[in-house]
Amino acid sequence: MMRGVARAVSALMLGALVSVAAPAARAADAPRGQRVANANACMGCHAVDRKLVGPSFQQIAAKYKGDAQAPVKLGRKVKEGGSGVWGMIPMPAHQSMSDADISAVVDWVLAGAPSK
Structure with missing residues (x-):
């Protein structure tokens, strides 16, 4: 059960990180x-x-x-x-x-x- 929660939290954190980093990467590509x-x-x-x-x-x-x-x-x-x-x-x-x-x-x- 804890592993499932840890994976879900990790996935959410990774998703948040990607959503913050993606616009910055696109801006750098401009x-x-x-x-x-x-x-x-x-x-x-x-x-x-x-x-x-x-x-x-x-x-x-x-x-x-x-x-x-x-x-x-x-x-x-x-x-x-x-x-x-x-x-x-x-x-x-x-x-x-x-x-x-x-x-x-x-x-x-x-x-x-x-x-x-």
């Missing part, structure tokens, strides 16, 4: 740009596939497709903020983000914000 976007509150105003406060990342990728200057333009927009391109709601400046982090997010967005 592209660097996505991880940086998540860590810097980008997702508070943007979503991958739908407009929130600002345009979706996929809308941004479509708008700048084929624009060789897009990485520079968008990098500056992230760093300095701005308004007028997508409407009157301003994008706040993200001056504390490193240039490497900004480049990772911009490259990820311009690639269409892929999940892998």
Whole structure:
């Protein structure tokens, strides 16, 4: 009887551990740009596939497709903020983000914000 209870408890503990570890593993598998976007509150105003406060990342990728200057333009927009391109709601400046982090997010967005 005790062995059965011990096995059941072990199975429950293993299930709980897997359910906690799985999202962390999936987050670690996400592209660097996505991880940086998540860590810097980008997702508070943007979503991958739908407009929130600002345009979706996929809308941004479509708008700048084929624009060789897009990485520079968008990098500056992230760093300095701005308004007028997508409407009157301003994008706040993200001056504390490193240039490497900004480049990772911009490259990820311009690639269409892929999940892998």
